[in-house]
Amino acid sequence: MKYSLRQLEIFVAVSKTEIVSRAAEALSLSQSATSTALSELERQFDLQLFDRVGKSLRINETGRQLLPRAVELLDRAHEIEALLQGHAGFGYMKIGATLTVGNYLATLLVARFLQEHPESRILLQVHNTSTIVQQIVNHELDLGLIEGDTHHPDIEVQPWIADELVVFSAPDHPLAKASSVSIEQLLEEPWILREKGSGTRETFDRALHNNHSKLNIRLELEHTEAIKRAVESGLGIGCISRLALKDAFSRGSLVPLATPDLNLGRYFYFLWHKQKYQTTGMREFITLCKKMTAGVTRSDLVNLPDFA
Numbered sequence: 001m002k003y004s005l006r007q008l009e010i011f012v013a014v015s016k017t018e019i020v021s022r023a024a025e026a027l028s029l030s031q032s033a034t035s036t037a038l039s040e041l042e043r044q045f046d047l048q049l050f051d052r053v054g055k056s057l058r059i060n061e062t063g064r065q066l067l068p069r070a071v072e073l074l075d076r077a078h079e080i081e082a083l084l085q086g087h088a089g090f091g092y093m094k095i096g097a098t099l100t101v102g103n104y105l106a107t108l109l110v111a112r113f114l115q116e117h118p119e120s121r122i123l124l125q126v127h128n129t130s131t132i133v134q135q136i137v138n139h140e141l142d143l144g145l146i147e148g149d150t151h152h153p154d155i156e157v158q159p160w161i162a163d164e165l166v167v168f169s170a171p172d173h174p175l176a177k178a179s180s181v182s183i184e185q186l187l188e189e190p191w192i193l194r195e196k197g198s199g200t201r202e203t204f205d206r207a208l209h210n211n212h213s214k215l216n217i218r219l220e221l222e223h224t225e226a227i228k229r230a231v232e233s234g235l236g237i238g239c240i241s242r243l244a245l246k247d248a249f250s251r252g253s254l255v256p257l258a259t260p261d262l263n264l265g266r267y268f269y270f271l272w273h274k275q276k277y278q279t280t281g282m283r284e285f286i287t288l289c290k291k292m293t294a295g296v297t298r299s300d301l302v303n304l305p306d307f308a
Helices: 004-018 021-027 033-044 062-085 101-115 127-137 182-185 199-207 224-232 242-251 279-293
Strands: 052-053 056-059 092-097 121-126 144-149 155-169 190-194 216-221 236-243 266-275
Touching: 004 033, 004 062, 021 033, 021 182, 033 236, 092 127, 092 279, 101 121, 101 144, 101 199, 101 242, 101 279, 127 144, 127 155, 127 266, 144 199, 144 279, 155 199, 155 242, 155 279, 190 242, 199 279, 216 224, 216 279, 224 236, 224 242, 224 279, 236 242, 236 266, 242 266, 266 279
Parallel strands: 092 121, 092 144, 190 216, 190 236
Antiparallel strands: 052 056, 144 266, 155 236, 155 266
């Protein structure tokens, strides 16, 4: 072959960083060696993989076609290397989770996975849905665990477990004792909500699709715990996953509001790039997630102590 795995590794690193010096640092190579290897790859095949824009390298159409294939080949090569070295684990995985999944399920699942496969290594990142989707598209993550759904053409999506949002308030709120709360009553209240781009906000907006302009949104926050504290302090009412509210409801520091006119159901999903090679580690992790939630009809009914 005219190319080497090292050349492909450098190409992938440069495509992610867009700066040769950063790619070189990530690969523990000198800048000159990195630049030379990339130039040699392009020279060997008489093509350009990047457009030079000042000191940055922007991947072009040819590079974009090569990128998923290069990532897949490198993933397979890493598996072969681990096998030849006699490693029992599944190597290094980069997993991204949205806030609800990440804070209340994924951390415990990763802990269980590492208990069962101590030679494996995992990087777990927690962001909102739009960020996780973009990282999957850019091959920055191997696997995503998200709340809500996505329809990106480059992403494979697989349902995992049902979830449900719930409208909630402080226990002394005027609506807390109501047997049923209408949409008209909800529109009169100040709201504390997740930010746009999150799966939770997408589900909430879909449930109130005809009433966006009438909503009184007092505060938007990126973290569910901050929303819970704000609602507890009486700033307004909120709407997040029952999973995130399970302990607060048990303590009585927050209470659910009955909103029969709102459809707040959704799913948690696994996702990965369609051209991503699904490693043994990825398959094993997905199998573990499904095993640990088998027979559970909704995320807040998962027996969390079993994960410890």
